[in-house]
Amino acid sequence: MSSASSSRPPxxxxxxxxxxxxxxxxxxxxxxxxxxxxxLVVGKRAxxxxxxxxxxxxxxxxxxxxxxxxxxxxxxxVVVRKxxxxxxxxxxxxxxxxxxxxxxxxxxxxxxxxxxxxxxxxRELEL
Amino acid sequence: xxxxxxxMQTPVVTISPDRSVEDAxxxxxLAGLSCLPVVESGQLVxxxxxxxxxxxxxxxxxxxxxxxxxxxxxxxASVWEARRLFLRHLVExxxxxxxxxxxxxxxxxxxxxxxxxxxxxxxxLPRPDLLKEQAKALLHAGHELAVIFLDLDxxxxxNKLYGHILGDAVIKQAAGLLRSATDPAWDVLGRYGGDEFxxxxxxxxxxxxxxxxxxxxxxxxxxxxxxxxxxxSAGVAGGRRHHARDGxxxxxxxxxxxxxxxxxxxxxxxxxxxxxxxTTVTQRSS
Numbered sequence: 001m002s003s004a005s006s007s008r009p010p011x012x013x014x015x016x017x018x019x020x021x022x023x024x025x026x027x028x029x030x031x032x033x034x035x036x037x038x039x040l041v042v043g044k045r046a047x048x049x050x051x052x053x054x055x056x057x058x059x060x061x062x063x064x065x066x067x068x069x070x071x072x073x074x075x076x077x078v079v080v081r082k083x084x085x086x087x088x089x090x091x092x093x094x095x096x097x098x099x100x101x102x103x104x105x106x107x108x109x110x111x112x113x114x115x116x117x118x119x120x121x122x123r124e125l126e127l
Numbered sequence: 128x129x130x131x132x133x134x135m136q137t138p139v140v141t142i143s144p145d146r147s148v149e150d151a152x153x154x155x156x157l158a159g160l161s162c163l164p165v166v167e168s169g170q171l172v173x174x175x176x177x178x179x180x181x182x183x184x185x186x187x188x189x190x191x192x193x194x195x196x197x198x199x200x201x202x203x204a205s206v207w208e209a210r211r212l213f214l215r216h217l218v219e220x221x222x223x224x225x226x227x228x229x230x231x232x233x234x235x236x237x238x239x240x241x242x243x244x245x246x247x248x249x250x251x252l253p254r255p256d257l258l259k260e261q262a263k264a265l266l267h268a269g270h271e272l273a274v275i276f277l278d279l280d281x282x283x284x285x286n287k288l289y290g291h292i293l294g295d296a297v298i299k300q301a302a303g304l305l306r307s308a309t310d311p312a313w314d315v316l317g318r319y320g321g322d323e324f325x326x327x328x329x330x331x332x333x334x335x336x337x338x339x340x341x342x343x344x345x346x347x348x349x350x351x352x353x354x355x356x357x358x359x360s361a362g363v364a365g366g367r368r369h370h371a372r373d374g375x376x377x378x379x380x381x382x383x384x385x386x387x388x389x390x391x392x393x394x395x396x397x398x399x400x401x402x403x404x405x406t407t408v409t410q411r412s413s
Contacts, residue, residue, distance in 0.1 A: 045182075045183070045184055046184060047184045047186040047187065048184075048186070048187065049183065049184075049187040049188060049190070049191025049192070050191060051144075051188055051190040051191045052187055052188040052190070052191055055145070055188070055190075108184075
């Protein structure tokens with residue numbers, strides 16, 4: 001692109017030499033529903049707050065998530081998929097999430113966490 | 128004493144909890160307000176303060192930055208009652224409501240500034256209006272009240288003989304002695320006028336008379352203007368319990384107590400007695 005450096009007004013010849021164009025790139029991907037996988041740990045100064053996160057997941061996945069407010073130096077809440085809480089009790093899951101959040105996060109972040117739970121069951125049957 | 132309605136901040140600008148903190152900050156700045164009541168479906172659900180905004184990312188919802196529930200107060204309440212609410216709830220802003228209607232907001236700073244008008248600058252003691260508010264709160268709590276009215280004798284002569292600067296120093300000294308001889312848990316001390324002090328006390332009439340005698344003795348032995356000793360006379364009123372009951376106006380009851388105690392101190396001065404007590408008080412309906 002050219003730019004006029006003189007102070008005189010542009011004449012017809014100058015106008016003809018000018019050309020402006022824009023290059024547009026599109027990237028398409030599927031929107032994740034819900035936008036968080038299993039858990040979201042909300043930092044105290046994150047761009048999304050506990051209530052904002054709760055309303056977001058409630059809007060796209062009604063009744064599937066639970067908001068748990070926590071006492072922690074950097075985090076103020078954890079949003080957890082309810083089905084996960086049927087596999088892992090809250091008092092086991094939440095401290096583990098906060099412990100990991102303390103290692104890698106800070107109060108300005110909201111971390112989404114994928115949790116895989118594999119239950120190992122051994123049962124003895126009498127024949 | 129001025130009411131909350133006379134001191135509150137208006138106009139009322141409310142905000143919904145699903146707006147952003149950034150939007151709320153802009154509205155507050157444009158309207159010159161220190162807080163916004165948060166209203167959802169016609170219900171007051173919280174209050175957003177400057178501190179709440181500063182602590183939050185601007186992208187957050189107001190719901191994540193507000194203080195909830197909002198502490199509310201009636202517009203007819205006194206600023207002293209407002210101050211008690213601030214101390215009890217440790218908040219910065221009160222929302223003034225009449226039923227479901229939000230009328231305005233009141234900041235702690237505004238209340239403290241207003242209360243300062245009722246403090247005597249020389250002695251830093253409450254003036255009568257503030258003293259009555261403090262005493263009314265005790266009456267509402269069902270405490271027995273007595274009033275001790277203390278009057279420095281011939282104080283006009285002290286000003287004439289030694290000048291007003293020394294006169295003021297004597298008043299300050301008297302206030303200091305009274306402060307050290309009373310117990311804030313039981314007694315509310317104030318300056319009534321030029322050379323007059325009032326103590327509203329939860330003590331019984333008998334204990335109040337004993338305290339009055341002790342105060343008169345102490346002041347009369349320690350209070351000096353130049354080479355002269357300044358003596359003190361006291362009157363005491365009160366005795367029965369004076370609960371705030373239906374049809375009984377606490378303010379009028381207090382006025383009666385103060386008036387009687389004042390008349391008794393005049394009587395004490397005339398008769399040359401240190402303390403004259405009065406134990407019969409009529410409760411006055413409004």
